[in-house]
Amino acid sequence: MLNGFRDIDYSMSRYEKGKEVLEGIQNRTVEEIFKDLEDVAPDLSRFVLEFPYSEIYTRPEVDLKTRELCTVAALTVLGTIPQLKDHISAALNVGNTPTEIVEIIMQMSAYCGFPKAINAMVGAKEVFEEKDLLPLTGD
Amino acid sequence: MLNGFRDIDYSMSRYEKGKEVLEGIQNRTVEEIFKDLEDVAPDLSRFVLEFPYSEIYTRPEVDLKTRELCTVAALTVLGTIPQLKDHISAALNVGNTPTEIVEIIMQMSAYCGFPKAINAMVGAKEVFEEKDLLPLTGD
Amino acid sequence: MLNGFRDIDYSMSRYEKGKEVLEGIQNRTVEEIFKDLEDVAPDLSRFVLEFPYSEIYTRPEVDLKTRELCTVAALTVLGTIPQLKDHISAALNVGNTPTEIVEIIMQMSAYCGFPKAINAMVGAKEVFEEKDLLPLTGD
Amino acid sequence: MLNGFRDIDYSMSRYEKGKEVLEGIQNRTVEEIFKDLEDVAPDLSRFVLEFPYSEIYTRPEVDLKTRELCTVAALTVLGTIPQLKDHISAALNVGNTPTEIVEIIMQMSAYCGFPKAINAMVGAKEVFEEKDLLPLTGD
Amino acid sequence: MLNGFRDIDYSMSRYEKGKEVLEGIQNRTVEEIFKDLEDVAPDLSRFVLEFPYSEIYTRPEVDLKTRELCTVAALTVLGTIPQLKDHISAALNVGNTPTEIVEIIMQMSAYCGFPKAINAMVGAKEVFEEKDLLPLTGD
Amino acid sequence: MLNGFRDIDYSMSRYEKGKEVLEGIQNRTVEEIFKDLEDVAPDLSRFVLEFPYSEIYTRPEVDLKTRELCTVAALTVLGTIPQLKDHISAALNVGNTPTEIVEIIMQMSAYCGFPKAINAMVGAKEVFEEKDLLPLTGD
Known part of the structure; x- marks a missing residue:
């Protein structure tokens, strides 16, 4: 696990x-993360590594925990569930609690409406289930 | 200014x-915030107060500073500039620095593309100018 | 079935x-409607009940039949199929005919393009099939 | 004014x-409605006349009053204010009251979030002001 | 196969x-293309034939190869995968190489963000697999 | 002017x-292109140069003329008018005719609906006017 930027x-x-x-x-x-792209567009995976992960997530002005929570908010609005689930998993890995993730998705209902918020929450539930984190206890 | 939830x-x-x-x-x-709605839909302003501001932003599981930064992320993706500017202003008022706001808008370029990120950044610049915060010094 | 607001x-x-x-x-x-949310975000279901269903759908200025048809239009544009299907079902339950629903989804092709209109129509077909309403006879 | 389909x-x-x-x-x-397009893409205006206005709005299965209200819902979600204002005006012309229009825009806050609903309501207010319909009296 | 407009x-x-x-x-x-619509909205398929395919794709000012590539770009941004896959198939049929399609989807990452570009690329991969075109050799 | 990739x-x-x-x-x-960003987020302009303009537009698999036309299609769907106008201007600079641009925006009406296509066309008209290219003569 990556604890902030010191590594x-x-x-x-x-x-x-x-x-x-x-x-x-x-x-x-x-290789696992981008296996869907490897035969068809390896350069697209390279751009993902070289641009956002190398040049944005490494900037020290905002920590990874906050960055990932903001990305969860963004992907809830965008409605792209596979990437949302990857970033919910990432958000947990960099120190957010399930409750914090649930709160931010719930908050999004005011900005993108209930249907997208509910679809995102179902995605969150699937990630939490895979990680055996349900039912939430309010951490 | 509202310092978290203690007030x-x-x-x-x-x-x-x-x-x-x-x-x-x-x-x-x-009255100032909702003056555009008062003659036409006062209940819409009431719903904004009674639902997100009364029932979501007051939940203690995530602090206001983080919530407002996530809302800035969401509105960058959504592309609604008037509300984005209000929330950039709010994000500053609850303790985010201009640099943190700039970082999160910049991060959004990976999720919603450069055009929406640039339009959001121009909105941020207008808010910072009104508050005499430019040029940014990296706080 | 709910016949307007008198109940x-x-x-x-x-x-x-x-x-x-x-x-x-x-x-x-x-409990059935929100079973996906119960372990992860029961408050999100509560907000759905307390805000739109308690405070908007009950307002007598527009009847439920028209409100649900407008929601079908909105969700066709938004592209969230699970919620669209729930509201197509609801639109039938409050008095819209399958033909009226088909007409409004077809009308949306001019506002959100054919791909979203076609995806919504496929969702409508699935709801109509479950309710044994196909083929449409022009009611 | 067009009173339904009999004309x-x-x-x-x-x-x-x-x-x-x-x-x-x-x-x-x-000529007035499409004057912006005349020098650049007259065929686009022709398509608007020949497809939605000739082939959809004339279908008798749903009346114009309901169709225009559904279009107001759709354009609130889509966020295209110039066309929304034209259709709010059209919705009034075919028999909707200002209150019905306000109600449907307000209802959309649950499906597309408050920012788009508020921007649409400001558009509605501008149309109502031009037509000297403010303040609304609840008609 | 349709070679431009001469047929x-x-x-x-x-x-x-x-x-x-x-x-x-x-x-x-x-009949195959629109079989999902036949029992529910045959007129929607008719509109697709009579408007875009009869009146837009036949206009000689831009060739079919370029038109289909632009549609692939548009549907990547729109995020409607079933139609995107149909148009990736169409784009190949009118003379685009898999590499050209991959390039344009990759280019879209700058305009609609990586999540939508990746989801589109996965759709492209599925089309290429069905047509036994993988791995790409750079044609 | 940049004539393809040979320079x-x-x-x-x-x-x-x-x-x-x-x-x-x-x-x-x-400096002119990014003057809005210079005091607030110079790194965002740097990313635009270093990622899409250095790493995507320079790839020889698709020529600049086709790439810019696809970007015009994408930005019509996205609805970001300032960037659309910049890319309409760019599309002309790399060899597209006004008529080709008009055709592609018109084609988009089938994929993103008429409101966004009309707003894009109004943007195109403004660019053509600045460049004294109106009325179009069918080049």
Whole structure:
């Protein structure tokens, strides 16, 4: 698990740095994370590593815990459930509690309406179930 | 300014509680905030006070600073600039620095694309200018 | 089935009123409707009951038949199929014919494009099939 | 003003039929309505007349009053304010009251969130002001 | 397969012309393409034939190869995967290479963000797999 | 003006390469293009240069003329008018005719509905007016 930024080696190439950050956040290898893209668009996975994970998530002005919670908010509004589930998992891995994630998805109902908030919450439930975190106890 | 939840009187009605939270976050009266709606749909402003500001922003599981930053993320994706500017202002009022807001809008470029991130950043710049916070010094 | 507003007891609490309206519209218990949320975010279901179903659908200025048809239009544009299907079912329950629902989804093709209109129509077909209403006879 | 479908001459060409419907709904000539497009894409205005106004709004299964209210719902979700204002005006012209329009926009807050509902309501207010219909008296 | 516009008989009715274009682009009969709609909204399929396929795709100012690539771009942003897959198939049928399609979806990541670009790429992969085009060799 | 890829010096840094491409496409300096961002988020402009303009638009698999037309399609669907206008201008600069741009925006009406297509066309008209290209003569 990646605990903030202290494990990041800033001398690495953009690719290597992004790989380290993404693997640290997701607890999976980039090969697993991007296996759907490997035969068709490996450069798209490379861009994901080199741009957001190397150049944005590593900026120290905001910590990873807050960044991932903001991404959960964004993907709830966007409605892309596979990526939302990956980022709910990431949000847990960098220190958010299930309750904090639930709260932010619930808050989104005021900004993107109940249908998208409910669909996101069902996605959260699936992630929590896989990680054996249900029922929530209010942590 | 509203410093977290300690100033909220939980015995108030939903309307009064939402009014106190929203006015505390925005540093404006609800009459000013909702003057566009008063002749046409006062109940819509009432719902904004009674639902998100009374029942969501007051929940102690996530602090106001983080909630407002997540709302900035969400409104960047949604692309509704007037409300984004109000929440950038609110985000500053509850303790976020301009730099944190800029970082989160920049992060959104990976999730909603550059055009919406740039339009949101121009909105942020207008808020910062009104508050005489430019140029940013990296706080 | 809920025939307009005459069955609503306005002295009930917001929760009870919303529960009665939603159960009347959906012909299902709220426990069934929200079973996906119960372990993870029961308060989100409560907000759905207390805000739109208690405070909007009960307003007598527009009848339930028209409100549900407008919601079908909105969810076709939004593209959230599970909620669209629930509201197509609700629209039938409060007095819309399958043909009226088909007409409004078809009309949406001019506002949100053919792909979303077609996806919504496939959702409508699934609801009509479950209710043994196909083929449509032009009612 | 177009009172439902009885004034439509179904023997006309698609273009003429669409022109009659749109001018009847908007109380303006198509030359005024589409003046922005005339030098650049006259065929786009022709498609608007020939497809939705000739082939959808003329279908008798749903009346114009309900169709326009559903379009107001859709455009609130879509967030395209110029077209929303045209359809709010059209909705009034075919028999909806300002209160019914306000109710449906307010209802949309549950499906597309408060920011889009508020922006739509501000658009409605501008239309009502131009038509000297404010303040609303509950008609 | 439809090679540009030389096979289109412009004396046909709009329906027949649209049918010829769509069947030529998709290598399937319209009965197969629209079988989901036939019991519920045959007029919606008719509109698809008579409006975009008869009146837009047949306009000679832009060739079919470029038009279909632009539609792939649009549907990546819109996020409607079933239609995107149909148009990726169509884009191949009118002369685009898999690599060109991959490039345009990848380009969209800058305009609609990575989640939608990745979901579109997974859709592309499924189409390429069905057509036995993987792994891509850079054609 | 940038005529395809033959003027790109691939030995440059990502920033320099992106700057050359964007300035070539837009016929403006990056200082002008990004002046709104300079006091608030210069790194966001840097990312635009280093990621899409350095790493996507320079890929030789699809030419700039087609890429810019696809971006016009995408931004019509997305509805971000300032960026759409910049890319309509860019699309002209890399060899598209006004008629090709009009055709693609018109085509989008089938995928994102008429309101967004009309708003995009009004944006196109403003760009064509600034460049003294109206009325279109069918080039």
